[in-house]
Amino acid sequence: MALTVVLIIGLYINNELSFDRFNQKADRIYRVNSDISFSLQGLQTAAAPTPLGATLKRDIPEVEEAVRLGIYQSCLVRSTRENIREQAVLLADSTLFNVFTLPVLAGNPKMALAQPNSVIITERMAKKYFGTAKALNKVLIFNNQESKQVSAITKDIPVRSHFQVDFILPLWETKNAKVDKGGNHIFNTYILLRPGTNPRAVEAKFETILQTYMDPALRRFFNTSLAEARKKGNYFRYSLMPLTDIHLHSTRAGELTPNGSIEYVYIFTGIGLFILLIAVVNFINLTTARSIKRAREIGVRKVLGSNRKGLISQFLSESVLIAFISMLGALVMVLALLPLFNTLTAESLSISELLNIPSAIGLLSFTALIGIMAGIYPAFYLSSFQPATAIKGILGSLPNGQNLRSSLVVFQFAMSVLLIIGTLLINQQMHFIQRKNLGFEKEQILILKTTEVPDHQLRTFKEIALQNSKVKAATISSFLPVTSKRSGDYWYPQGQTDQKYSVIMQEWEVDDDYLATYKMKLLQGRYFIKGQVTDSARVVINKSAAKQLGYKQPVGKTIHKQGGEQLTIIGVVKDFHYESLRTKIEPLCFMLDTDIVAGRNSDALSLRLETEDMVSLLSALESKWKKISPGQPFEYSFLNESFDDMYRTEHRVQVLFTVFTTIAILISCLGLFGLATFTAEQRTKEIGVRKVLGASVASIVTLLSRDFLKPVLYAILIASPIAWYMMNRWLEDFSYRINIEWWVFVLAAGLAVGIALITVSFQSIKAALMNPVRSLKSD
Incomplete structure (x- = not known):
């Protein structure tokens, strides 16, 4: 499982680092x-x-x-x-x-x-x-x-x-x-x-x-x-x-296409390493946990003349062999899972990247290294058993062996807690984005791309569409309230020409139905009035523009460009998010474009719909469209889909983080299960004595579980501040973001403790229920 994750993440990182190198x-x-x-x-x-x-x-x-x-x-x-x-x-x-x-x-x-x-x-x-x-x-x-x-x-x-x-x-x-x-x-x-x-x-x-x-x-x-x-x-x-x-x-304005992010390369590299190290720790714990079953074998080998060097080589060979078998299994799993990963990430990764000589050599070397890392401690530990005690089945112990194994479990669960906190906060931020009041209503807005439609046809279609009772409003505009390529210009408040007073402001050409269609809130003044031609010399600004222009009561004031005509402010609209929440709301103004009112030079027609039978409505609209504008494709999208596209990367990270966290927790549980097995086998006779002396099953389960929970609690203490720092850095990319609350860490700690208890309870109960006669008969 771990090697599968590492291979997929490796293919993703290789893909990201290879851009433009052709x-x-x-x-x-x-x-x-x-x-x-x-x-x-x-x-x-x-x-x-x-x-x-x-x-x-x-x-x-x-x-x-x-x-x-x-x-x-x-x-x-x-x-x-x-x-x-x-x-x-x-x-x-x-x-x-x-x-x-x-x-x-x-x-x-x-x-x-x-x-x-x-x-x-x-x-x-x-x-x-x-x-x-x-x-x-x-x-x-x-x-x-x-x-x-x-x-x-x-x-x-x-x-x-x-x-x-x-x-x-x-x-x-x-x-x-x-x-x-x-x-x-x-x-x-x-x-x-x-x-x-x-x-x-x-x-x-x-x-x-x-x-x-x-x-x-x-x-x-x-x-x-x-x-x-x-x-x-x-x-x-x-x-x-x-x-x-x-x-x-680069995430600058004016990029030709949306770029990737080095942060996510670092994040997924870290996740891959965490999961791999967790798996290596598992192998160590599981190998030492079952070492009592090989004690007699080791004792006999030593009596028959095997030296420690030979035993170390044997155990390392076994772990390397297991690593190679695991790698073969991982390659099969990658082949099966890569299409799903490509669907989740919209990537086009291929396992063919691994099917060349340099990659094969690297893969073989990497696998051998992992096998050695996983087997080095068990090899030295197992080869240290004394023949006399080993033949009796009494497992020897290296100095600080128990502390090392506990430390490894602390590391495992620290990584798991880190991923749990990260997953909780990413999901919380995405929920915040989805629930945030954007300043307009994005649901059931149908967008028709109409750049090439002749003048009269677009306005005619708008009027015909509004005759349908399921179409509640419609507007023709040059811009939509989602991320797109646009630019601003320098505007000056009334009576000012010094550049220190200038404000970079977006200019959106709209018709007189824009505010009603998007249900935006007017804070001061009025919006453009249908049929009022003089409004073409007037402008409606957003609250951020009013603030930067220095106007507390902007209605009636004028703004102008350097050497350009003056426009009178007739209204102020409440700030709305027209970029992602990573970006602060910047100054913006609406202008009544007489070309758009006449049905010319537009980019999009927006229709606010209200129906449960969307299929039949779209069919009816398409039929009208083809009659009015034959030869022009009926191309549409929904505004909420365009909104979701702005956070496509975050959605992918959210899904992948959740999947990888689940895998990391599962592998960590296997490690804890291994330690529980080891401890139960080590303390079999102690448990038997306690039961003979009257200890209850509940008290024995509590005794064993308490020892297992200590490393988990240490892991929580270590992981929490690291997670807070890392997630704070990630959230800094958003101008509008959640606050990291204390309960997230409590919830993560509760999940980690609960998972640990469920994992160890099986072995603890099994050991507590064992017949004391069987565990003590050898003595």
């Missing part, structure tokens, strides 16, 4: 990260100023090449009449193939992104849309209007890549004045350093870049210099992150 130049590829604080508001992003890559290549000789990547909105793609929505679409510079290793099956990589109507697709997409990988120069239609010619076909992007892509569009077609501004952080920028270059030496030159390019931009757009901004506590820092570190060490 790139032939991986050791020389770095991403430019940005750390910016302006108006004392910090931003850590994976994006860099749009022209920075080209600037670094031009001004720093050590930079060999640069490329920008950017997420493209999901889009409809078709080669025939049927549209399919695709999510894995990226924008990239033509230098893409000079930096990343993307094997080209057809086409010229140097010219693949040279034309605005070109597209690079993977082999999988070629077969999907054209039925063959030979799809060069064929045409795909994007969003019902853009014809793109396939300019290259690449092999499928490896799963272990920090970005997943099926379609690559030329980034240069997006160039315009807004994109090319130095202050805009839109794309992720990667640079390829020349061989032998020290990345720290390149970072040292970033200050010159800031002085040369950032200072003029600040003077132009914010009427301040770089030096003046820094004096006020602001900073602009650009740093290089190795490509192979991105997946596990």
Whole structure:
């Protein structure tokens, strides 16, 4: 069991540590990260100023090449009449193939992104849309209007890549004045350093870049210099992150895809080691517990001339053999359980990772080492028996042997208690997330993706949907209250132009039904009124925005961008969580977008439903949709599913932590059972004497159980502070979190004691019920 867990965790860790290493130049590829604080508001992003890559290549000789990547909105793609929505679409510079290793099956990589109507697709997409990988120069239609010619076909992007892509569009077609501004952080920028270059030496030159390019931009757009901004506590820092570190060490804004976490690698590595050590301790305890049965064998061997060295070799060979048999069993169990693990974790681990010569050698060495670790103490212990006493079946004892075994049980249960506390707190935090008042109602909200739907069709469908009594409300909006890619801008309170008063605020374009559909609470003022055109010059802000703007009574006040038009605040909405609970609620404003009201430029249509027969309602809505917008897929999701997706990693950890904790407790119980067996056999005659002298079964069970509970109590005392520290660190990642209460530790202690009592009671009762005549007849 332990080796099965270790192998599965080992495959998971190997998978996590292997990301992006398929790139032939991986050791020389770095991403430019940005750390910016302006108006004392910090931003850590994976994006860099749009022209920075080209600037670094031009001004720093050590930079060999640069490329920008950017997420493209999901889009409809078709080669025939049927549209399919695709999510894995990226924008990239033509230098893409000079930096990343993307094997080209057809086409010229140097010219693949040279034309605005070109597209690079993977082999999988070629077969999907054209039925063959030979799809060069064929045409795909994007969003019902853009014809793109396939300019290259690449092999499928490896799963272990920090970005997943099926379609690559030329980034240069997006160039315009807004994109090319130095202050805009839109794309992720990667640079390829020349061989032998020290990345720290390149970072040292970033200050010159800031002085040369950032200072003029600040003077132009914010009427301040770089030096003046820094004096006020602001900073602009650009740093290089190795490509192979991105997946596990980066959780910045603007990531191309959600990354993993090095913390979970550490957590599961620790769990694997704990379970393995618990199993090794078990082997030691179980071997010594049954040693009395081998006492005569050892005595006879010694009388017949076996020396201690030979006996040690024999016992070590036995433990190593058992380890190899266990490893064979573990490989079979891994083969059977890996599909379930992949389902729980959404990974694609394969046992084929172990089927190569280096892995086989490592596995054999690891197994032999485990066998030696498990057998070293029993080998020395068993070989120390004196022949005379051993032949009589009287088990000898090494100095401090009992203390060592008790210490091992303390270690076992300390690890188990640690995992129990961790499981309880993870479950408690997840329950807190699920029950937290988000500031809106997420249940039974149907989301229709409608980016490509023509103007009039979307609004028509909204009105038709509302005629169904099961549809209680509907809204067209650019953003949903779940994690998505979005950006903010600097806004100033009324009469202020100094950057120290600016506030970075999200801008959500919504229609006049947004608040009612999501059942958000208005704290002050009013919301947008249907048909009131003048509301397009007004804005509704959240409570956090009002606080940062310095307004106690914000209604009637105005806000503005640098050099932009003024908008009047007409209402304040209660703060609601539109990111995960790891993130603090930031300033946000609702704007009435006249395009959205007219049914244009929207991202999603949200419908609040109220029915128990969801299947028939969805069928009816789909039928209406196909009549209004033929050729457009009826694609929907539920908001609560999108909400759950934000905590997918935590859900997986919750399940795996529970499973591994259960296994650890089970193995620990086996260890305690072994110690109980050993103790009962050692004290057989003592129990017989006590019973002859009138001791009751209850008193004997209490006597034996008390000795077993001492190590468990010590384990609780040791594990509790360690668990408190570790779980406190984990909870620090959440801006909104539970408090660690004392009762969690009491409950964990109660569970550990209860499990220990159940485990030892069988042996204690069995020993107490034994006929004293049988245990004393030899004396």
